[in-house]
Amino acid sequence: LDTWFSSGLWPFATVGWPNDEGKADSDLARFYPGTCLETGYDILFFWVARMAMMGLELTGKAPFDVVYLHGLVRAADGSKMSKT
Secondary structure (H helix, E strand, C coil): CCHHHHHHHHHHHCCCCCCCCCCCCCHHHHHCCCCEEEEEHHHHHHHHHHHHHHHHHHHCCCCCCEEEEECCCECCCCCECCCC
C-alpha cells in the first residue's frame, strides 16, 4: 500500500476493522473513534485529512473529535529537520 493511503486506514484498521465491525467487545468498539490526534501542522492535509475522510466513509464515524497541531523543530537556517 502507498504510505499516504495506508495512513488514512490506520485509526481503524489497526484495531480490527473490518472483521470486528458490530462486535461490542472488540478493540474496534473500545478504541474507535478516539478522542484526539496530536500532530505537526505539516501533515494536516497529507495524513489527517485522509484519516478523517476514510474514517467517515468506511466506518461512518470520524476517527477523532479534536486535532491538536504543534509547531516543528527547525534547523538554525530555518529548514525543516529530518528524523534521520
